[in-house]
Amino acid sequence: QKEVEQNSGPLSVPEGAIASLNCTYSDRGSQSFFWYRQYSGKSPELIMSIYSNGDKEDGRFTAQLNKASQYVSLLIRDSQPSDSATYLCAVNKGRGSTLGRLYFGRGTQLTVWP
Amino acid sequence: SQTIHQWPATLVQPVGSPLSLECTVEGTSNPNLYWYRQAAGRGLQLLFYSVGIGQISSEVPQNLSASRPQDRQFILSSKKLLLSDSGFYLCAWSITPNTEAFFGQGTRLTVV
Numbered sequence: 567q568k569e570v571e572q573n574s575g576p577l578s579v580p581e582g583a584i585a586s587l588n589c590t591y592s593d594r595g596s597q598s599f600f601w602y603r604q605y606s607g608k609s610p611e612l613i614m615s616i617y618s619n620g621d622k623e624d625g626r627f628t629a630q631l632n633k634a635s636q637y638v639s640l641l642i643r644d645s646q647p648s649d650s651a652t653y654l655c656a657v658n659k660g661r662g663s664t665l666g667r668l669y670f671g672r673g674t675q676l677t678v679w680p
Numbered sequence: 681s682q683t684i685h686q687w688p689a690t691l692v693q694p695v696g697s698p699l700s701l702e703c704t705v706e707g708t709s710n711p712n713l714y715w716y717r718q719a720a721g722r723g724l725q726l727l728f729y730s731v732g733i734g735q736i737s738s739e740v741p742q743n744l745s746a747s748r749p750q751d752r753q754f755i756l757s758s759k760k761l762l763l764s765d766s767g768f769y770l771c772a773w774s775i776t777p778n779t780e781a782f783f784g785q786g787t788r789l790t791v792v
Contacts, residue, residue, distance in 0.1 A: 598778050609770055609783040610724070654724065658778055666712050666731050666777030667739070672723035 569593065570657050572671035581680050585642040589655030589671055592636070599631055600656040601640045603649075604673065610654055614640065645678040652676070682707035686771045686784030693791055699744075699758040701787050703771030706752065711773040713754040714781060715746055718768040730754060731777055766791045 573588040587601075598617050602610035614629040616622045616638070622629045628641040638657075642649055652673040659667050686703045693699060705711050715727040726739045728746035736746050743762055747755045754771060768788050772781040 598780075600780050609786045612780050612782065615780045656781075666729050666774075667726065667737075668714060668729070668772075668774075668781055669726060670716075670724040 568671075569669040570655055570671040572653075572655050572674050574674075576675040576677060578677045578679065579645050581645060581647060581678055583645050583678075585645045585649070585676055585678070587640040587642075587653050587655075587674050587676070589638040589640075589657075590636055591638070591655075591657040591669075593657070593659050594633075594636060596633075596636075596657045596659050598658040599629070599638045600658075600668075601627075601629060601638075602654040602656060602670075604652045604654055606651075613653075642676075645676075647678050647680055650677050682711075682773070682782070684771065684773055684782060684784040686787060688787060689785060690788045691790070693761050693789065695763055695791055696760050699756070699761055699765070699789070701756040701769055701771075701789075703754045703756075703784055704752055705773045708752070708773070708775065710751055711775065712777050712781070713748065714770075714772040714774075715754065715756050716770040716772065718770065720767070724770065728754075728756070761791045763791050765789065 570591050579585045601614045604610040616629040616631045626643045630639045652675045654673045655671040683706045713730045716724040730736045730748045744758050770786045771784040774781040
């Protein structure tokens, strides 16, 4: 079982729509969760961090965490063509011998068309 | 503010040649450091991570090794490169083991 799994893409939405990206993780003891955006040929850049159950909003982005279901999601409202990129979910186990191990999903490619 | 430097940006190396990639972080002390590899069209594979000098954990046994000779310096090495070592190598740092990581610009390695 993979540490972090993301819903298979690619995902294509029209400009102005809501894009929904999902992620599940295997270790119930995981402590911290992140979403990164990666443009083609570039390194990942951090979009959101979330550490506790519930929603966290930052501008057009909302991250949602449900530890009981081991599920993390990212909603992008009012999607723009500039949001077209690969979105990576990352999970940090954060305890014991696995402290510090940050695992990534394979990513979901999002295309926002005008 | 903190910055991370990774070089070189691109590298073409013959099979069997050695490798040394360097990463340094400025503006913080005792960072958590990571090396990742991203093969074409694939996700990020954690190779090594370090919570301090002399403390390096290897995630996947392979043809690579890592060292942390100074607090803010992380080096990825290989004695003999294989074709399968080609990929996008990324160094990252975090303030603590449980917080978000920030990436360098990456090194695109092609083994020929």
